[in-house]
Amino acid sequence: MADHSTPPSPRTTAAVEDYLERISELIRRKGYARVVDIAAELKISQASVTTMVQRLDAEGLVKYEKYRGMVLTGAGEEVAQRIAHRHELLTHFLRHLGLDESVIARDVEGMEHHVSTETFAALEKLNRYLEEHPEVTRQMKDRP
Numbered sequence: 001m002a003d004h005s006t007p008p009s010p011r012t013t014a015a016v017e018d019y020l021e022r023i024s025e026l027i028r029r030k031g032y033a034r035v036v037d038i039a040a041e042l043k044i045s046q047a048s049v050t051t052m053v054q055r056l057d058a059e060g061l062v063k064y065e066k067y068r069g070m071v072l073t074g075a076g077e078e079v080a081q082r083i084a085h086r087h088e089l090l091t092h093f094l095r096h097l098g099l100d101e102s103v104i105a106r107d108v109e110g111m112e113h114h115v116s117t118e119t120f121a122a123l124e125k126l127n128r129y130l131e132e133h134p135e136v137t138r139q140m141k142d143r144p
């Protein structure tokens, strides 16, 4: 019998996930995403971006037309939303621990890709608990 306990999610690398997140953000902000914009945001060459975008197209995550830019497919949008959600939740969670914003920003960039579904679900639960019990965060601050 098939296992339906975990939702299907395409296997993607951190680099692929970051591209999809950037593309999704650009489209939301500007209405479109072009290779030149992504290259500027990620501070890498347009040639590298084109290679990656062609790969995303081949994997069915992006629909790329050379002179018209690109749109995310349903699968691509799903990955982008998942990473955006993880990014937000992990940022909130680490703030409860009283960490500097610069540390949080750096760590979340990695964690958002590498934390398992199980651990992420547990952190979501713990984050909710900390939201409901601000005294815990205050007590944490006074600890050595």
Ligand code: MN
Binding pocket: 014, 018, 108, 109, 110, 112, 113
């Ligand atoms: Mn990242």
